[in-house]
Amino acid sequence: MLRHVLSVTVPASLIALLAACGNGEPVAQSIRPALVVQPQPAGELMDSYPGEVRARLEPELxxxxxxxxxxxxxxxxxxxxxxxxxxxxDPQDVRLQLEAMRAQVAAAEANLRLVRAERDRYQKLLARQLVSRSQFDNAENLYRSGQARLKQVKAEFDVASNQAGYAxxxxxxxxxxxxxxxxxxxxxxxxxxxxxxxANGEREVLISLPEQAFERFKVGQQVAVELWSQPDQRFSGRIREMSPSADPQSRTFAARVAFSEGEVPAELGQSARVFIAHNGEVPLAVPLSALSAEKGRPFVWVVTAPDSTLERRPVRIGAYGEKSVPILEGLSPSDWVVAAGVQVLREGQQVRPVDRENRLVELAAKE
Missing domain, CATH: 2.40.50.100 (RNA polymerase II/Efflux pump adaptor protein, barrel-sandwich hybrid domain)
Structure with missing residues (x-):
């Protein structure tokens, strides 16, 4: 009899205790953070070339x-x-030259005043027919020559003055x-x-292309750029310029890659890698840690907008790489995929998506 009573009363007491602790309301579950990434072009199917961040304009002074x-x-x-x-x-030589030209200007001005006075005097005498026409013409020519000489030495003085500034x-x-x-x-x-x-302004990446594969590249070709300071992020770019001749020592062709995006956190002298796709379409890739499988069927967890819930997305994969796996079907570049802790997730679970720097990721709703 006592044993029967205990078996009935103990569960009832537990129920009462749970109801008292929760005040009759269900306990809310906390939303766990989830590290997410977006699919990137598969690096295993792309050639990579080391480069250096340079300014687009680099004038030699x-x-x-x-x-x-x-x-x-x-x-x-x-x-x-x-x-x-x-x-x-050293400005001494150009200053002396400037002083010499200043003296020549003064001499030319004095000479012009002299020949002008002579011309005016002969003009009055010609009007009174006291000199011949040829004598007046000679005085007129001396005056015009004096004008031309003054103009010449003034120009030479301006050149000397500019050269003094060029020091x-x-x-x-x-x-x-x-x-x-x-x-x-x-x-x-x-x-x-x-x-x-x-010069301030746009930044580019300078790379060297091999001679044996030079014909595969062309101006305007789309590429991906990865900065050594940000190894988990790639920026879109294009080949802007290619040298028509090879370097005589390295036998490589210099090429400049411009960023397609507006603001890129690239500083002068930074190391970078430029990824150029092989002929054909390059699939997307995700980290190996993002891939799961059930009964031999691979899938990834995709965070969907607007409530940041998880969707189990079946995918078709390619050959495994060292750190990533190509996704041949099932993902788009705009998807956000959970990259860590995928074994403890479930369909429809709400998460807080963050990037590798623990910053909240804003999901864009699909149209």
Whole structure:
């Protein structure tokens, strides 16, 4: 009898205890975070080439006159503004030349005043018929010659004045000093490169293409760019420029890759890799950790908008890679796939999608 009573009362007490703890309401489940990624082009079916981030515009800066460098005002890596002084030459020679031309201008002006007065005097005498016409014409010619001489020396003075200003090398535009090829005390010739300026603005990736596969590439070809500082993200780009001749030492062809996206966090000198697809369509790929299988049928977990619930998506896969697996069917580039902890997920579960930096991912609703 006592045993029967206990078997009845104990479950009833447990039910009462649970009801008291929850006040009769079900306990809400917490939404767990889920690391998500978007499918990327399969790297195993693409060629990769190392590169370096460069500025699209890299003018070589040089003095317009020759001379001895007396001052170097910037170093490699310095940010400069347009018209900022970068280096100076010894100005003594150009100043002396400028003074000589100033003296010639003064002499030409004095000569012009003399021949003008002579011409005016002969003109009055001609009116009174006290000199011949040929004498007046001679005075007129001397006056015109004096005018031409003054115009000539003034032009030469302007040239000398400009050359005095050329003794100071200034930045042609805003940018960063990428290379320096001069030291104080060095004598440089006119037009000899002194600095390389990486102008502000667009950034590109400089790569070298092999000679044996050069015919496979063309200007405008779509590529993917990966920065070493951001190995889990690829940026779309295109081949903007290809050198028509090979480097005589490496026997490779230089090519420049422009980013297709507007703002890319690429800094000058950063290392990068450029992925160029083989002929044909390149499938998407996901990390190996994102793939699950049941009864030999592979699938991935896709986070769907707008409530961030999980959908079990069957996929057809290709040959396994070292870190990823190609997805031949079942995914689109805009899908967000769970990349970790897929063994404990279930259909319809609500999650909080985050990226590798633990930032919340905003899912775009499909139209």
């Amino acid at each position: 040089a003095f317009r006159i020759g001379g001895k460098v007396t001052k170097r005002l910037v170093e490699v890596g310095d940010r400069v503004k347009k018209d900022q002084p970068l280096a100076e030459l 100071v090398l200034r930045a042609s535009q805003d940018g960063i000093i990428a290379r320096r090829m001069v030291e104080v005390g060095q004598v440089v010739a006119a037009g000899q490169s002194v600095f390389t300026l990486a």
